[in-house]
Amino acid sequence: MNKTISDIAQLAGVAKSTVSRFLNGGSVSEDTRQKIERIIKQYNYVPNTFAQSLKAKKTSIIGTVVPRLDSFATSQTLIGIDEELRTNQYQMLIANTSQDMHREIDAIYDFARQKVSGIILLAAEVTEAHLKAVEEIGIPVLLVGQQHERLHSLVHNDDQAGYDMGKYVVEKGHRQIVYIGVTERDQAVGIHRRQGFQRAIAEYGGSGCDVTYYETSFKMSEAIVTAEAILRDNKPSIIVGATDNIALGVMKTAFSNKIRIPHELSVAGFGGYDITEMIHPALTTVKFHYLQAGKLAASHMIRQVTGEPVEKQTILDVELIPRESVDNV
Amino acid sequence: MNKTISDIAQLAGVAKSTVSRFLNGGSVSEDTRQKIERIIKQYNYVPNTFAQSLKAKKTSIIGTVVPRLDSFATSQTLIGIDEELRTNQYQMLIANTSQDMHREIDAIYDFARQKVSGIILLAAEVTEAHLKAVEEIGIPVLLVGQQHERLHSLVHNDDQAGYDMGKYVVEKGHRQIVYIGVTERDQAVGIHRRQGFQRAIAEYGGSGCDVTYYETSFKMSEAIVTAEAILRDNKPSIIVGATDNIALGVMKTAFSNKIRIPHELSVAGFGGYDITEMIHPALTTVKFHYLQAGKLAASHMIRQVTGEPVEKQTILDVELIPRESVDNV
DNA sequence: CTGAAAGCGCTTACAG
């Protein structure tokens, strides 16, 4: 059945160390090169990965830890990572943690056991346990979506995103504003995004601007509950959700309560999910470049793995997309 | 740094074959069991996967081939597979082919090289090349979402889905019907789903029922183009899309053309994507149980791998969900 | 129940 390096060596009339050298780009004479190449083609030989890894003690696998599989952001980022790794002969291994932090830590150690060459971490939150794990395993790690001074990271410009949105909202004439955020444990979304928003409001809003902040989870269902409560005791002209999902939850709530968007209530979000331009009214949002983030993450990871210099932190641009869900007041 | 089985053996004062036997559930005396266990705990020993696989020539990895990562159906199915595999100490490896059939075939061979124990194939289309690959690798394969007499498979009841929808549409009084399908190369969606629909129309529709069939791709953007064309030269009371994405494209087109849903045009789809109940009007659809399909696929796969008997074909129930997008006429 | 030995398919110094 499957040929081994010994078979190939024998068939080509050389030693297996020579075949191995050929395989790994070492120098061999033109003559032997041809012999070996021919046999390899002929028998369609491919080296056994396990044997390689056992000796080399490393692999060309990059592990990616994701908090969930069913989100636009995750899918797009993964696709980007996968494409870039593939073109560089690396393989992607995915560990889905279903938002369970213990599994996140476990996944890091598991990847280390499997001798992945590097780990890309899409975490919502970076705890001491994360840092400890990263330190212990001694494998390059790249954080995506969050930043931390002790780790390499690649982030979307959340502060800018919040700022652009805040500025836009004020310029559209909104003064009764509700911002639904998320937990501060998620620094990128919970803190930076909101702070950028606040900063813009402070700069452009003037004194008559009234902003109320609420907190909800990343789930649409909870966003609906939160939105229900808000609309019961508040009369904002706009609700800004910290994610498109939250904004979608707000829209759903408005529909249920026969509140017309954007005439009676404007809504905006963050993310730039595909679906946001399919719905009616189309959602105003700040688009993050997830696909590009994934590709960049992969190429940075490869540089880390191969020991090339690589920037400690990369910040990706964002883009405000005005659509129908925000009205002029 | 990392201990090997020899270290453990030495530390415990036994031979490494004994440790190995202990690890693999062979019989050891109570006494040695305790000694070994203690050392393993103490040093947090975990066997090297590569060495294991090199000898055993197989792994506890199940490869999953998916046509795309950014779809509700795929994500949900993957989550189901992953959860079930995890609880059974198997690992999931994902190969995303971005709808490129060559990569699909390559992925099968790649998985074989990596000695995965089984392959779960989420393919839209089964060609001779697929069958050849499956045969050549000699590894258990389970097809999900499509059926084929030569392969184990797990499918959603597409015929029933189409039938339920057809019946529902007729019962709601629709007689001017447009059905937007997809290529017949995708047998499940392109043929079975449509045929079920046709069958119901034939049974319940009577003579005055006019159904026109169109074909589009799985992309929303193309669905929009198709829908534009349809609405230009046709005046149906309802458009049924073969997938929720197509239905979403139809809705978008209706919105753009100021056609009110469902008063002027009803719309329905298939899939039961989460988003379909968040939008307004909420989309009438037939729900497939992707998560359950994933779990079942994983458990069937494990049975195939371990040589237990397993049904050649499994058909999963579907569920019609009437919502706001379909009007009574 | 236990251990010594061979071997899985590679790679890596080390000689020549």
Add this chain to the structure above:
DNA sequence: CTGAAAGCGCTTACAG
């Protein structure tokens, strides 16, 4: 440039 040999960390008959 090339080859013989050792070794990566396991498992698996085979004796005892």
